[in-house]
Every structure is written in C-alpha cells, then in structure tokens.
Amino acid sequence: MTVQIITIDGPSGSGKGTLAAKLAAHYQFHLLDSGALYRLLGLSLHQQDLLDCLDSELEQCVKIATNLDIKFVTTESGTRIELDGEDVTQTIRTERVGEFASKVAVVPELRAALLERQRAFAQAPGLVADGRDMATSIFPEAQAKIYLTASAESRAERRVKQLQAMGLDVKINDILANIQARDKRDMERTVAPLKPAADAYIIDSSTLGIDEVFKLMTTFVDQQLAN
Ligand code: DC
Secondary structure, three states: OOOEEEEEEOOOOOOHHHHHHHHHHHHOOEEEEHHHHHHHHHHHHHHOOOHHHOOOOHHHHHHHHHOOOEEEEEEOOEEEEEEOOEEOOOHHHOHHHHHHHHHHHOOHHHHHHHHHHHHOOOOOOEEEEEEOOHHHHHOOOOOEEEEEEOOHHHHHHHHHHHHHHOOOOOOHHHHHHHHHHHHHHHHHOOOOOOOOOOOOEEEEOOOOOHHHHHHHHHHHHHHHHHO
C-alpha cells in the first residue's frame, strides 16, 4: 500500500505546526514535526556542552544525533516530547532552544544524521510532514506539497501571543529580530535551504485565519490525493 505524504514547509511562525496537526487529524495520518527533532538535538548538544564546538567535535555530535533518545507520546492534551526520559515539551519551544536548533540545522552532517529518522515516520495510511525541507529533500515523492508563508511582522505578532499564553514576558521587537535572523539563516544556508519545491502550492497566510488556510489546504490535498 502506498503511503500518502503531505508536506508543509515554510518559515517559523507561519502557522505550519497548527495546520499540520489539523491536517493529520483530518486525514487520520501520522505527523512529523521535524523542527522538534532539530530542537531536541540542539538541546541535547547544549546540555553536553557541544553546541559551540560542532565543527571540532563533529564525529561525536553525529553519533549523538544518530542515537538521540527521544519519544513522542500522544496524550489527551497533545503530544508529550521526551529527551533521555525527561519531559521537554515546553522547554524545546523556547526561543533559546530555537536558536540551538538553528545552529544545528546549518551542519550538513547533522542534517544527514536525522534523515532516516524522519523518513521512518512515513507509515500507512499516510504522513503529514512539517518542516523546512520536507518537499525539497526528505520526501520529494510526496503527493501534496504545500509551502506556507506569512510576512515577518504577522509571524512575530502570532509568536508573541503564543509565548504570552505560555506565561512568558516577551517584546515584539526582540521576537521580530529573531524571526528575521532565523529566516536569513534558514534561507541562505547552503544545505537544504528553506524554499518552495517547484511543484509546491504556495499559501501566504498573513491576512488569513487558520480556518481559511485549512480550507485552501484540504481543497488542494483532496485534488492531489485523488490523482
Ligand atoms: O520549525 P521550528 O521553529 O521548530 O524549527 C527549529 C529550527 O530547525 C529552525 O531554525 C529551522 C530548523 N529546521 C530545519 O532546518 N529543517 C527542518 N526540516 C525543520 C526545522
């Protein structure tokens, strides 16, 4: 049986995570949050004091990436994410760990080490894969490729609301600067840069609500999966 794959790529804060989870529930497909893998690896390397010497300790870092002890546990209130048996669901969503992930993401050997782990999520009946290079590198065979973007300003506003809801005190200008820096790093890196696949359906969600974007996506995916 063919595993059907829907990829959603795009910059941080475009709403990918929420929409990928909604699509996975709608089609009853598995879900890959590939950003979480980069965040977990970034956190693990930071905990082992290796984040500032990725180049000189590359072999050890690759070994850690390959053997990363992580678990995605589905619970009634969402997914609990564990690293070495410890619940890091909240920790990995912080800006700080986002920065760790972004450092890891520019190292080709570390990206390669996470490749098989990501491909292993492709199981029947299907998968929704959320990330930056899902369509361009990891699942080029995907039946439906979506690129979800939004202006940096609207993404910063959404992120501030998310972080405030988590009880964190944040300033919009700091968040906007972070988003712009991360976009630059994601788009300009030489390995698997963030860009739409040639056959991706591009959606700009700057002025659209979740429900509107969801409708656009399901209309497109239904067409693609029927072909
Ligand atoms: O989507 P996110 O914010 O959780 O991603 C965290 C970082 O990981 C971000 O800087 C981009 C990087 N990333 C990547 O390079 N490739 C992916 N497939 C997913 C995330």
